[in-house]
Amino acid sequence: MKKIYRLLLVLSILFLWQGSTLSGQTYEEYRKKEIENFNKYVEQESAIISKMAAEINRYIKKEDKEYREYLKKEWQQYNEYAAAVAPKKPKPAAMPEYGEPGSPERVKAASIAPSKQVLSVYGYDFPTISMPLTMVSLPPGRGGRAAESSGEQGALRVNYYGVPLYFSYNPNFVVRLYGVNNEGGVANYWDRASSGGYSSLVEQLTNYKLQLNLNDFCYYLLVKKVAQGLYAGDETGETLATWFLMVRSGYGARVGFDSGGRVLLMLPSYHTIYGMNYLQEGSKYLYIMGKTPGRGIRTYDRDFAGAGKVVDFNIYSPMNLGGKIADKTLEFEYNNKRYSILVNYDRGLVELYRDYPQVEMPVYFNAAVSMQAKESIAASLKPILSEMSEQEAVEFLLSFTQSSFPYKTDDLQFGYEKFFFAEEMFFYPYSDCEDRSVFFAYIVKELLGLNVIGVEFPDHVATAVMFNTHVAGDHINFNNMRYVIADPTYLGAPVGSAMPQYRESSPLVIEVENRRGAGRREDQIWSSAIGEGCFPGSNLRNLVTLSDESYVVTGYYTGNAKFGGKPLPPAGTINRGFIGRATQGHSAVWVLPMITEGNSVGVSVAAGLNDDIYVAGSFRGNLTLGSSTLSSGKGYSEGGNADAFVACINKNGVVRWITRLNLDTIPGSAPIAFSAVFSANGVKMAMTKTIASADFKGYGLFTGNDGRVVFNGIVNRVFSSAPAIASASYASAAASPEMLKKETDAMLAESTDKGIAGLFAAILLVKNMGATLSGEDAKAALDKYNPGFSKNCPNIYKNLSLINFVKNSNGVISIQTVNGKDIYFDKIRVKNNANINIVQHSQGDLSVEVLSGMQVGKMVVWYKLNSIALQKKTGDMVFDYDKDNSTAKVNMSKDILL
Numbered sequence: 001m002k003k004i005y006r007l008l009l010v011l012s013i014l015f016l017w018q019g020s021t022l023s024g025q026t027y028e029e030y031r032k033k034e035i036e037n038f039n040k041y042v043e044q045e046s047a048i049i050s051k052m053a054a055e056i057n058r059y060i061k062k063e064d065k066e067y068r069e070y071l072k073k074e075w076q077q078y079n080e081y082a083a084a085v086a087p088k089k090p091k092p093a094a095m096p097e098y099g100e101p102g103s104p105e106r107v108k109a110a111s112i113a114p115s116k117q118v119l120s121v122y123g124y125d126f127p128t129i130s131m132p133l134t135m136v137s138l139p140p141g142r143g144g145r146a147a148e149s150s151g152e153q154g155a156l157r158v159n160y161y162g163v164p165l166y167f168s169y170n171p172n173f174v175v176r177l178y179g180v181n182n183e184g185g186v187a188n189y190w191d192r193a194s195s196g197g198y199s200s201l202v203e204q205l206t207n208y209k210l211q212l213n214l215n216d217f218c219y220y221l222l223v224k225k226v227a228q229g230l231y232a233g234d235e236t237g238e239t240l241a242t243w244f245l246m247v248r249s250g251y252g253a254r255v256g257f258d259s260g261g262r263v264l265l266m267l268p269s270y271h272t273i274y275g276m277n278y279l280q281e282g283s284k285y286l287y288i289m290g291k292t293p294g295r296g297i298r299t300y301d302r303d304f305a306g307a308g309k310v311v312d313f314n315i316y317s318p319m320n321l322g323g324k325i326a327d328k329t330l331e332f333e334y335n336n337k338r339y340s341i342l343v344n345y346d347r348g349l350v351e352l353y354r355d356y357p358q359v360e361m362p363v364y365f366n367a368a369v370s371m372q373a374k375e376s377i378a379a380s381l382k383p384i385l386s387e388m389s390e391q392e393a394v395e396f397l398l399s400f401t402q403s404s405f406p407y408k409t410d411d412l413q414f415g416y417e418k419f420f421f422a423e424e425m426f427f428y429p430y431s432d433c434e435d436r437s438v439f440f441a442y443i444v445k446e447l448l449g450l451n452v453i454g455v456e457f458p459d460h461v462a463t464a465v466m467f468n469t470h471v472a473g474d475h476i477n478f479n480n481m482r483y484v485i486a487d488p489t490y491l492g493a494p495v496g497s498a499m500p501q502y503r504e505s506s507p508l509v510i511e512v513e514n515r516r517g518a519g520r521r522e523d524q525i526w527s528s529a530i531g532e533g534c535f536p537g538s539n540l541r542n543l544v545t546l547s548d549e550s551y552v553v554t555g556y557y558t559g560n561a562k563f564g565g566k567p568l569p570p571a572g573t574i575n576r577g578f579i580g581r582a583t584q585g586h587s588a589v590w591v592l593p594m595i596t597e598g599n600s601v602g603v604s605v606a607a608g609l610n611d612d613i614y615v616a617g618s619f620r621g622n623l624t625l626g627s628s629t630l631s632s633g634k635g636y637s638e639g640g641n642a643d644a645f646v647a648c649i650n651k652n653g654v655v656r657w658i659t660r661l662n663l664d665t666i667p668g669s670a671p672i673a674f675s676a677v678f679s680a681n682g683v684k685m686a687m688t689k690t691i692a693s694a695d696f697k698g699y700g701l702f703t704g705n706d707g708r709v710v711f712n713g714i715v716n717r718v719f720s721s722a723p724a725i726a727s728a729s730y731a732s733a734a735a736s737p738e739m740l741k742k743e744t745d746a747m748l749a750e751s752t753d754k755g756i757a758g759l760f761a762a763i764l765l766v767k768n769m770g771a772t773l774s775g776e777d778a779k780a781a782l783d784k785y786n787p788g789f790s791k792n793c794p795n796i797y798k799n800l801s802l803i804n805f806v807k808n809s810n811g812v813i814s815i816q817t818v819n820g821k822d823i824y825f826d827k828i829r830v831k832n833n834a835n836i837n838i839v840q841h842s843q844g845d846l847s848v849e850v851l852s853g854m855q856v857g858k859m860v861v862w863y864k865l866n867s868i869a870l871q872k873k874t875g876d877m878v879f880d881y882d883k884d885n886s887t888a889k890v891n892m893s894k895d896i897l898l
Contacts (some may be wrong), residue, residue: 044667052672052691053136060135063305071187075256075298078279082294083413085415086274086358089459092431095304095407096491109496110503112454112485127698129675129688129712130306131383133248134199136691149634160222162323162348163212167204167226170197175761176237181261186240191243201226202248206695212320212886216311220267221248221355239263256299258292259359265289266299269312273466274358283308285654313359315367315421317885318374321348325372328426331401334396341400345426346370353421356744361419361461364438365454365512368884369423376445380859381447388859391471393448394486394495401440404429434461436488441512444486449517453483454510457502461891463485465495473499476510511594515883519864525551528586533561534568534578535812535835536615536851537601538717539866540700544607546651550589554579554602554615558809564588569595575810577602579615581653590653597621599642599810603718604701608680608709611651616701616711618644618718626655642668642719647702648682657682661711663689668719671711671841680707720811720839720849738782750844753875755891760872761845767813767838774817775803799823803830812837812851829855829862844872856881 028371062512173196177189181492205226209219222247224238239255243265252268266286279286279297289706316717324347331340349370367376381400385393403869407879409429410417420435422442431439440633441452441463451466455476464476464483474485475495477799485498493499522543526536536542537555545551561568563580566588577594579602594600598620606614607690620642623630630645647658661676666689673692677685685708685743687790692714699712752760783790790797802823804816817823820832834853840846849869856879870877878889 005611010253016828019070020074021595024835044361047559048666048670048672049691052689056136056624056690058130058464059131060133060510064191067304068187068191068194070302070696071190071300072183073300075183075300075306078256078297078299080288080292080294080296081280083275083277084272086419088411089433093409093412094490095402095491096499097491098497102278109472110498111155112474112476112498112503113506114454114476114509116508117806127696127702127712128686128710129673129676129690129693129696129698130250131688131690132693133250133304133306134202136199156226158222158225158229160208160225161321162693163321165208165222167201169201169230172196173198173201174237175240176234177240180236180240180263181257182300182819186255186263190244193241195491198244198248201486202245205249206693208428209695211889212248212560214319215313215315215317215791216251217356218249218352219354223249233787235443236263247304250307250309251311252301252303254286254303256297258297259295260293264292264297269313270310271313271363272360273313287456313357313363315363317887318351318368318371319346319349320371320887320889321346321352322370322372325375326427330400330404333399334399334403339384339400341404342376343380343426344372344376345423346372347427350424351425356697358417358419361434361438361454362510362512364421364434365418365441365510367421369421369442371886371888373423373426374884374886375861376441378447379859381443382755382860387449388517390448390467390469391495392449394444394450394465394467397440397447398486398488398493398495399441401436402491402493402868404438405439407489411471421876423728433489437461437463440486440488445512445514446516449520451481451483451514451517452512453478454726454893455485456510457505457509460489460499460502462489462498462502469844472496475502476509482857488829519883523864525553525582525586529553529555529563530852532563532565533557533559534563534580535833537575537577538603539849539851540604542605543602544605544613546607546611546613548611550581550583552579552581552605552607552613554605554617556599556601556812562720563591566591568593573809575599575601575812579605579617580611581651592626592653592655594619599770603713604711606701606703606709608648608703608706612656612680613649613651614701614703614709615649616644616646616713618642625658626653626657628655630658630660631877641665644674644711644713644718646676646678646682646709648680648709659684661687663718666715669716669840672715674715675710677708677710680709706860708866716839716841716845717849722839738830747872752872755894756870756875757866760846760870763838763848764840767811767840775800794823799825815853827856828859828865829857832853846870 001255040504080341080883150627154170154171154174156167156169158167160167163597172441173193173195175189175192180186180189180647187536203224205219205256208222214222216454220887224242227238227241227245231241240263243253243255246267254266256264256266259377266288268284268286270284272283273287274285277292277294279290281301325340327344329340329342333337333339381397385396392570405425405431409432413428415432418433420438421437425431425435425439439453441454444452444465453464453476455462455464465482466483466487471484475496476485478652484496486495487493487497487499490497491498507551526542530885534557535555541552542555543551556577558571558575560570563578564582568591576596577600578593579593580591581589581639583589594602594617596619600617600619600623602615602617604616608614619630621631624644625647626649628647631869643664643665644661645658646661648656650656659678659682661674666672671692673690673696675686675688677687679685701709701715703709743765744758747757748754748759779797802818802821804818806813806815815830815834817830817832822832823830835851836854837849837851838846839849848870850867856865856866857863863886865882866880866885868877875891876889877891878887881886
């Protein structure tokens with residue numbers, strides 16, 4: 001991994017070096033001004049955050065008391081529903097073979113009609129930000145008091161599927177209650193746990209959830225392991241602690257009593273979970289975590305204020321349990337040639353899946369695999385597929401799946417029905433039809449970017465693929481698209497061949513999300529836009545497709561630009577936002593500039609009913625969009641802060657309404673989260689402002705089926721691409737290695753980790769001073785200050801000559817290459833006009849948001865780099881990449897500078 005991060009060290013030099021140098025006095029002036037500005041922002045933020053924290057803590061104390069009194073009241077008896085049974089299909093004992101004796105010859109291709117029922121696991125409701133559910137402790141320097149006293153702490157080590165995790169906790173949180181068999185006992189536990197110093201423990205759990213990239217249910221498994229450690233041998237204490245910590249984490253978990261008086265935990269979900277009894281509340285199920293007599297549950301019907309999240313069993317992102325990596329070589333023959341495919345997989349993840357309940361098939365079809373599996377599959381198969389046509393590649397992958405995995409039914413292998421996640425195919429010796437279909441669907445969408453659906457017959461599961469050209473054979477018409485049958489269990493069968501007994505069936509269709517295919521289309525669209533001078537302004541959803549397959553994008557431009565061939569009014573030296581609609585062929589239907597005196601940017605877009613378009617962004621001064629105008633409070637010339645806006649535009653480009661969010665009273669660098677909800681007519685229905693939660697990921701613009709629209713964001717990220725314009729005295733200043741040394745010393749004096757201090761200094765100087773730098777200057781700096789670099793890293797040293805310049809323009813740092821060619825730094829690819837944005841947090845941490853043009857990978861396998869989070873005190877760097885938000889954490893001192 002070290003090679004990937006060398007680029008950061010090179011960029012540190014590149015950001016700072018230029019032929020001339022600043023005088024010491026100039027740097028001292030810069031540093032003095034920087035400290036003054038930073039202290040001013042911290043003071044302003046401290047006042048806002050301290051006020052918010054006090055309000056949150058008062059609110060939580062009030063709600064705690066009310067909930068305790070509510071829990072004391074008599075609970076009701078609820079009917080308990082018997083667990084759903086996983087469908088058992090009468091599968092053949094051996095794999096059917098294509099063309100075997102007795103199988104009828106096909107006369108013509110069958111058009112298989114799907115049943116009306118379509119399984120889906122997405123789109124329950126849009127996310128909204130709510131108030132924190134834990135007491136807020138203000139960090140040192142904020143001017144507030146800790147919400148919980150520290151005192152002597154207990155220590156706990158948890159083995160999470162091979163990953164050792166370490167917790168500290170307040171001993172007062174471990175509440176020993178005996179004989180909890182009624183409402184009063186539960187209310188008493190809630191009261192004592194609420195005053196037992198729980199916030200730090202919830203914060204640690206949340207941090208591990210982010211570090212390990214856990215989904216909701218895997219987070220529950222973590223909470224359960226912590227509760228088991230705190231209450232070893234005490235089943236009631238373990239259950240109550242798990243409930244309490246899940247509630248404080250925002251979930252609508254509940255407890256109840258079975259007919260024998262035993263305390264039981266219930267988790268809410270919209271999914272079907274096989275083998276678990278449940279209660280039903282509207283469209284939501286409350287699944288009972290444990291065995292019950294089945295004679296009903298005595299419980300309550302109200303969640304703690306704000307704690308209503310349901311448990312989502314989907315696995316959207318790869319989990320980071322990479323302590324036990326195993327490998328497997330899969331061999332098969334295709335077109336008279338023998339292939340050996342080496343794959344890696346995560347043994348810890350396989351162990352975790354043993355504790356995962358059996359859920360509905362769409363969860364398996366849509367689940368991410370581990371980074372190790374994803375990257376090894378791509379590295380082994382993509383070079384082979386790169387020489388094939390689309391149909392040939394699918395045929396190859398189909399033969400690979402049919403031939404590389406021995407077949408056996410679940411009954412024979414396990415004695416019960418078990419669905420596999422794709423990665424489990426590498427661990428278990430045998431697989432059956434649904435397992436193979438899940439795996440095949442994954443590799444087709446991941447490696448080829450093609451749309452795939454699961455096809456569920458009464459006693460069999462197969463897949464169908466949507467090609468970009470006509471492919472003959474048995475097929476299904478679904479959503480007005482033609483999907484050709486590909487059966488991974490029909491040994492030797494080519495694409496377009498359904499088993500004879502299913503050619504007249506009406507199967508169930510399982511929708512499969514194709515993020516790789518969507519990502520490729522987005523890359524093509526943005527490549528066209530960037531070629532005309534229009535750039536994405538954020539990593540939020542900035543592109544949406546309408547019902548006629550035209551698309552809408554939002555972002556910014558500077559200077560002269562076009563969109564879809566249509567010229568935009570010149571923006572001069574500022575960043576100017578835009579929103580535009582184009583045809584599939586990238587021709588503009590219409591485009592609207594966001595005209596302001598200062599910087600503006602479009603950050604997110606969404607489509608609503610009747611193809612109405614919603615756009616969100618930020619601006620300074622007066623904003624004109626179409627024929628509508630807004631003002632961000634204090635005038636631009638008066639130094640007013642930025643504000644955010646939401647607008648509705650019909651599909652013809654006419655602005656229906658526009659409104660501001662009134663965030664201009666908050667410092668632009670503040671980590672304040674907001675959630676604004678509007679009706680379809682632009683009436684503000686709700687506005688929440690609170691301290692940003694570490695684990696909330698639902699940022700951006702969203703629309704609901706009822707016409708509502710919500711914009712979730714964090715102030716310091718929404719405003720990072722619309723900063724105040726730098727003063728002329730520093731915007732043209734040249735930086736030097738001597739200045740870097742001074743800034744690094746200043747970072748160390750602020751207790752910055754010594755391994756990352758130089759990188760922090762480099763980033764802050766280029767962010768705050770706006771220098772323009774060249775690759776040749778960087779080489780000259782290396783020759784002077786690190787003469788061994790050219791021998792130790794010859795490829796990086798050589799490729800520095802291909803960087804034309806690096807420039808900070810109004811908060812967006814652009815990298816331009818010589819002759820517009822891609823540059824390779826080991827496992828990093830930098831494209832011409834690559835853009836990054838730096839967000840500085842009030843505690844000193846930094847986020848590098850990659851807006852466009854940077855990828856990680858090698859050979860023919862490349863993934864978009866989304867962001868890098870840099871932690872000032874620890875030296876940790878968290879890389880987020882690819883559409884599935886894969887993450888990897890490294891430490892500058894321990895992992896890179898060894």
